[in-house]
Amino acid sequence: xxxxxxxxxxxxxxxxxxxxxxxxxxxxxxxxxxxxxxxxxxxxxxxxxxxxxxxxxxxxxxxxxxxxxxxxxxxxxxxxxxxxxxxxxxxxxxxxxxxxxxxxxxxxxxxxxxxxxxxxxxxxxxxxxxxxxxxxxxxxxxxxxxxxxxxxxxxxxxxxxxxxxxxxxxxxxxxxxxxxxxxxxxxxxxxxxxxxxxxxxxxxxxxxxxxxxxxxxxxxxxxxxxxxxxxxxxxxxxxxxxxxxxxxxxxxxxxxxxxxxxxxxxxxxxxxxxxxxxxxxxxxxxxxxxxxxxxxxxxxxxxxxxxxx
Numbered sequence: 001x002x003x004x005x006x007x008x009x010x011x012x013x014x015x016x017x018x019x020x021x022x023x024x025x026x027x028x029x030x031x032x033x034x035x036x037x038x039x040x041x042x043x044x045x046x047x048x049x050x051x052x053x054x055x056x057x058x059x060x061x062x063x064x065x066x067x068x069x070x071x072x073x074x075x076x077x078x079x080x081x082x083x084x085x086x087x088x089x090x091x092x093x094x095x096x097x098x099x100x101x102x103x104x105x106x107x108x109x110x111x112x113x114x115x116x117x118x119x120x121x122x123x124x125x126x127x128x129x130x131x132x133x134x135x136x137x138x139x140x141x142x143x144x145x146x147x148x149x150x151x152x153x154x155x156x157x158x159x160x161x162x163x164x165x166x167x168x169x170x171x172x173x174x175x176x177x178x179x180x181x182x183x184x185x186x187x188x189x190x191x192x193x194x195x196x197x198x199x200x201x202x203x204x205x206x207x208x209x210x211x212x213x214x215x216x217x218x219x220x221x222x223x224x225x226x227x228x229x230x231x232x233x234x235x236x237x238x239x240x241x242x243x244x245x246x247x248x249x250x251x252x253x254x255x256x257x258x259x260x261x262x263x264x265x266x267x268x269x270x271x272x273x274x275x276x277x278x279x280x281x282x283x284x285x286x287x288x289x290x291x292x293x294x295x296x297x298x299x300x301x302x303x304x305x306x307x308x309x
Contacts, residue, residue, distance in 0.1 A: 041199060042199040042201065043199065044071070044197050044198075044199055045194055045195065046164075046165050046167075047077075047163075047193070048161065048163050048172065048192055048193060049161075049192050050122045050124065050192055052121065052122055052157055053158050054175070054189070055153040055155045056149075056177050056178075057146050057149040057153070057177050057180075058144055058145030058146060058149075058154050058175070059144055059156050059173055059175055059176060059190075060142065060143045060173055060176060061098065061170055061191050062098060062141055062142070062171040063134065063139065063141075063168060063170055063171075064139040064168070064170075064171070065135060065139075065167065065168065066164065066168065067167035067199070069136065069167070069199050070134065071167055071168065071197040071200070072132065072134075072197055072198045073111070073130045073133075073195060073197050074130040075128050075129065076091070076126075076127040076129060076130075076144070076193055076196070077124035077125065077127065078116075078127050078192070079122060079154070079155040079192035080125050080153065080154065080155060081152055081153035081154075082118060082120050082121045083118065083152075084151060084153065085118065085152070086115055086117065086151050087116055087146050087151045088113060088146070088147045089144065089146055090112075090113035090144075090147045090180070091110070091111040091112060091113070091127075091142065091143070091144050092110055093109055093132050093141065093143070094107045094108045094141045095107075096140070097141050098141030098174075099141070102174070102176075102185050105180070105181040108141075111130065112130070112131065113129065114127055114129055118152050121155055122155065124194060130196075130197075143176070145176060150178075154175075157189070157190045158188060158190070159188055159190055160188050160189075160190065161190045167199060168195070170195075172190035173189055174186060174188075174189050
């Protein structure tokens with residue numbers, strides 16, 4: 001009985017472990033998929049010229065987003081005259097166009113400014129100013145100026161020009177003197193430089209970190225590990241190991257001695273009594289043997305109950 005209960009408990013524990021291990025696995029590794037239809041971002045740039053023919057403090061021109069995604073200006077390359085050092089260059093923007101707003105400082109917003117040293121005439125000088133986002137179909141007027149002119153001069157080219165790629169179109173433009181917004185205006189001037197920008201094509205694809213629902217790690221109900229009731233180990237009553245009474249080993253009466261010459265044969269009554277006594281002795285011996293056998297098996301049964309296995 002105890003061995004059977006032990007095997008049942010062991011089987012239940014193994015089954016619970018298998019359920020726990022299976023439940024702890026992710027529901028499906030395919031849950032870590034890319035967002036449907038997402039477009040990755042990119043970068044772009046557009047360059048006009050680096051073959052200047054004249055110079056002054058700055059330039060104005062228009063920029064338009066002719067693509068299908070928003071763009072954000074991140075930086076510029078500009079063309080400064082040779083020997084310019086410590087030039088404070090500022091970038092302004094206005095919605096729509098610069099045309100008609102050349103001297104109206106109130107409609108312009110500063111994108112930022114930086115102090116740079118010229119890399120040399122017709123050589124790109126990096127300018128770390130940016131942050132303007134232009135949506136598809138939008139246009140802005142831009143104004144790049146050396147605010148502390150004549151620390152350096154802005155180099156540019158004669159004539160009006162339109163430069164474009166698949167995302168951006170530049171409509172050039174005018175030259176400007178100093179100070180900012182109130183200096184001279186010079187038409188038919190094309191800015192020299194490069195504009196760098198980010199293309200916002202939509203959210204970048206990111207994998208789903210984890211499924212939102214997970215299976216229960218451990219079953220909420222478990223079977224009883226040990227039966228609440230156990231059978232009685234030893235019976236409360238045991239049979240008597242040895243009978244308390246034993247039959248008489250030898251009959252108390254003896255057979256009648258042989259008759260003398262003058263005495264006749266025994267009567268039928270005396271012979272029946274002797275035969276009855278012999279029969280009774282045989283039955284008593286058999287009964288005693290049967291009791292001993294029963295007591296032996298009873299003892300073995302009780303011993304086995306007390307010492308299982």
